[in-house]
Amino acid sequence: MRIEVVKGGLCAVKGVRAYGIKEGNKGLALIEGKGKAVGMFTSNKIKAAPVRFTKRQLEKGEGRISAIIANSGCANSFTGEKGMRNAERMAELVSSSLGVDKEEVAVASTGPIGKQLDMGLIEKQLGKVVKGITSEGEGGKAAARAIMTTDTFYKEQVVSIAQTPKPEPQPDEKVIIGGIAKGSGMIFPHLGLATATMLSFIYTDADLSTEALGRSLKDAVDNSFNMIVVDGDMSTNDMVLLVSTGRSGEISEEDFKEGLNSVCKELAKLIAKDGEGATKFVEVRVRGAASVGDAREVAKSIVRSPLVKSSIFGESPDLTWGRIIATIGSSSISEDIEPSRITISVKSEKGKAEKRGLVVKKGEFVDLSGEARNIMEGKEIIIDVDLGIGEEEVEATAWGCDLSYDYVKINAG
Amino acid sequence: MRIEVVKGGLCAVKGVRAYGIKEGNKGLALIEGKGKAVGMFTSNKIKAAPVRFTKRQLEKGEGRISAIIANSGCANSFTGEKGMRNAERMAELVSSSLGVDKEEVAVASTGPIGKQLDMGLIEKQLGKVVKGITSEGEGGKAAARAIMTTDTFYKEQVVSIAQTPKPEPQPDEKVIIGGIAKGSGMIFPHLGLATATMLSFIYTDADLSTEALGRSLKDAVDNSFNMIVVDGDMSTNDMVLLVSTGRSGEISEEDFKEGLNSVCKELAKLIAKDGEGATKFVEVRVRGAASVGDAREVAKSIVRSPLVKSSIFGESPDLTWGRIIATIGSSSISEDIEPSRITISVKSEKGKAEKRGLVVKKGEFVDLSGEARNIMEGKEIIIDVDLGIGEEEVEATAWGCDLSYDYVKINAG
Numbered sequence: 001m002r003i004e005v006v007k008g009g010l011c012a013v014k015g016v017r018a019y020g021i022k023e024g025n026k027g028l029a030l031i032e033g034k035g036k037a038v039g040m041f042t043s044n045k046i047k048a049a050p051v052r053f054t055k056r057q058l059e060k061g062e063g064r065i066s067a068i069i070a071n072s073g074c075a076n077s078f079t080g081e082k083g084m085r086n087a088e089r090m091a092e093l094v095s096s097s098l099g100v101d102k103e104e105v106a107v108a109s110t111g112p113i114g115k116q117l118d119m120g121l122i123e124k125q126l127g128k129v130v131k132g133i134t135s136e137g138e139g140g141k142a143a144a145r146a147i148m149t150t151d152t153f154y155k156e157q158v159v160s161i162a163q164t165p166k167p168e169p170q171p172d173e174k175v176i177i178g179g180i181a182k183g184s185g186m187i188f189p190h191l192g193l194a195t196a197t198m199l200s201f202i203y204t205d206a207d208l209s210t211e212a213l214g215r216s217l218k219d220a221v222d223n224s225f226n227m228i229v230v231d232g233d234m235s236t237n238d239m240v241l242l243v244s245t246g247r248s249g250e251i252s253e254e255d256f257k258e259g260l261n262s263v264c265k266e267l268a269k270l271i272a273k274d275g276e277g278a279t280k281f282v283e284v285r286v287r288g289a290a291s292v293g294d295a296r297e298v299a300k301s302i303v304r305s306p307l308v309k310s311s312i313f314g315e316s317p318d319l320t321w322g323r324i325i326a327t328i329g330s331s332s333i334s335e336d337i338e339p340s341r342i343t344i345s346v347k348s349e350k351g352k353a354e355k356r357g358l359v360v361k362k363g364e365f366v367d368l369s370g371e372a373r374n375i376m377e378g379k380e381i382i383i384d385v386d387l388g389i390g391e392e393e394v395e396a397t398a399w400g401c402d403l404s405y406d407y408v409k410i411n412a413g
Numbered sequence: 414m415r416i417e418v419v420k421g422g423l424c425a426v427k428g429v430r431a432y433g434i435k436e437g438n439k440g441l442a443l444i445e446g447k448g449k450a451v452g453m454f455t456s457n458k459i460k461a462a463p464v465r466f467t468k469r470q471l472e473k474g475e476g477r478i479s480a481i482i483a484n485s486g487c488a489n490s491f492t493g494e495k496g497m498r499n500a501e502r503m504a505e506l507v508s509s510s511l512g513v514d515k516e517e518v519a520v521a522s523t524g525p526i527g528k529q530l531d532m533g534l535i536e537k538q539l540g541k542v543v544k545g546i547t548s549e550g551e552g553g554k555a556a557a558r559a560i561m562t563t564d565t566f567y568k569e570q571v572v573s574i575a576q577t578p579k580p581e582p583q584p585d586e587k588v589i590i591g592g593i594a595k596g597s598g599m600i601f602p603h604l605g606l607a608t609a610t611m612l613s614f615i616y617t618d619a620d621l622s623t624e625a626l627g628r629s630l631k632d633a634v635d636n637s638f639n640m641i642v643v644d645g646d647m648s649t650n651d652m653v654l655l656v657s658t659g660r661s662g663e664i665s666e667e668d669f670k671e672g673l674n675s676v677c678k679e680l681a682k683l684i685a686k687d688g689e690g691a692t693k694f695v696e697v698r699v700r701g702a703a704s705v706g707d708a709r710e711v712a713k714s715i716v717r718s719p720l721v722k723s724s725i726f727g728e729s730p731d732l733t734w735g736r737i738i739a740t741i742g743s744s745s746i747s748e749d750i751e752p753s754r755i756t757i758s759v760k761s762e763k764g765k766a767e768k769r770g771l772v773v774k775k776g777e778f779v780d781l782s783g784e785a786r787n788i789m790e791g792k793e794i795i796i797d798v799d800l801g802i803g804e805e806e807v808e809a810t811a812w813g814c815d816l817s818y819d820y821v822k823i824n825a826g
Contacts, residue, residue: 044739044743045741045744045749045750046738046739046742046750047742075735077735077738078735078738078776080752080753080777112732113735113736113739114778234743236739306816306820310825310826311824311825313821313825314824314825316826319826321526321527322490322491322525322526325459325491325526325527325649326457326459326526326647326648326649328459329458329647330456331458333458336458337458337459339491365527365528403821405818405821405822407719407723407821408816408820409818410723411724411727412726412727412729413727413729413732
């Protein structure tokens, strides 16, 4: 099989139309595309109205979605009965505008918590969006822009998958997976089965069973969105939806999984890169853990630590490594840590010239005056931690960013 | 019984002498006072050499301590075999200087991780400290100053306890509990049995069994040091030691516990107030939880949230309450949360005039234009959360501070 990044955006998926507008900090996006659908939603115990509404839609509608409506500028969270009625009203408006079944409309929201939606504005904006909806490339971008809040750029990623046995498939034998996402702060997703203020809507024209779609989404989310941390705050609105229009034919579940993983990882990395106030992108790979769960836990603890993040912002390697050590020790993993087995290196990837600096070698700090210090001055930093407990292959990767003055400024309100 | 704050510092405890010096960022404190001792140490899986050394001392020396030596400016953490030898060497130096048993010397360190101690400097500084050691009030303050790192003020608290049945005891019938502490960043203590970079050394002249001392310390630490969060980073060096010289006679365990609780709570609050870059002190009380454990978890989650902390810094109440809601929902507690039962109010205590503002009433945001907004502009903010699940009395209190530009600046290195 061959995975290729393609242009054309979300609407490169056959059967998908999209559009969105943003007026001030209030945006509205609409995506149309009928098919089997699965979702993952926030595991926050307090779930926003659109999360509860969409979960219920997926459960009763036999897992089918015809359209997704998503607004930015108001989370419709902690809004009681009225919030639920408004989420339902959003679905009704889409139903009558597009002539689709109300039961098959998914609703998502992002923005401040505790305020009611301005339904008059939503109705007005929906009118404009329905007029603009298109299967052209611009449609997906407009939708991706409409759901931005503190995001500084829109996030979209699309790949085509050519299946393994066919060396040179015709264009129509490929299947497409395309997605958009938003997210910048309050990013510590922990998406359970059916999970936002990280939102991601992914479409594919591959034809797969609902079960295969569900398994693929869980696998992809666990390795992507669930491995990014901006601040460790978990939203009441996180949501990822995957819809299959089935317009391109079948594909093996294995090939599809790989393609979906690549789309979700890229979208997740874009969210980490756009973390509120971020000046540096940080990738942490943890190897040699007792289990993949432990590796994930340690990797996420490191990208979550305010002290590690501050010293990366300050380009202070001496402080950074000691703090990484403290963070490794404080992570809630099942196995004991043996300091003398820990090896840590840092690298940066710029084109093909890979630079690498060793900072801890089997429990001892090594000279930090060389390459490691240079790498810390870069914009993209890859930290590689070998715990030396289990097999090297028992690994996980997490993504995050530094903690800058601007994070505080953006969130001081 | 009657608990009164007394002057005279740590050395008001009979049988205790202390002193300390600070030269640049390298400080050394020495406290002498023989007696039964119990300790609680960091539960970080990577423990600094002094933590491992002192734990072992307490275990083999039948829980007796004659002196405590503590240095600032180097954590002696992640320093391998050499680090352990240096910790031991610190105990030997104290043993020969003061003529106490080497097995009864406790060692503590605080500072950056990953560097070896400058033993020459420590030996020189110890000479000066031994010359200055005193039972005068200045001694405890000098020791408290010597262990400061990014702390902006020294922390010392001493109380006298007059036992219940004696209405007007003579001065020598009272017992004294006195302690010093340091801590400012990397504060998220989680002290297990025998737990820095939060250090606290507490002495009492009350005569109690080692078991009673141990129970009292655990109870006090769980309600104080373990309930403060500056950044959510857990140190490899946290340590609290309690030593009883027994020079004043007996006291009921219950009365002692209450006295120790008051000392530990005050020291813990001083650490939270001195949180790195803090401009506001925040107290969060959670009531109506299903269990005290759940109440503690929710209270700590709120004071830990970078988003909540940033919006408190920014005096943005609208953002603060929504973020508190999201944090409540994301805390790892056993019970479900019912949004419609949550009530949140905020107050400030300035003298006797208590101001109070209601912000969430049984799941609904109330008008925020009034008192709540004024209170958020103050320097001390008390947030009261009633989850409405269990009895009102099922409660816990956590302490922390806001997240300011200066936290980032201090930690950028």
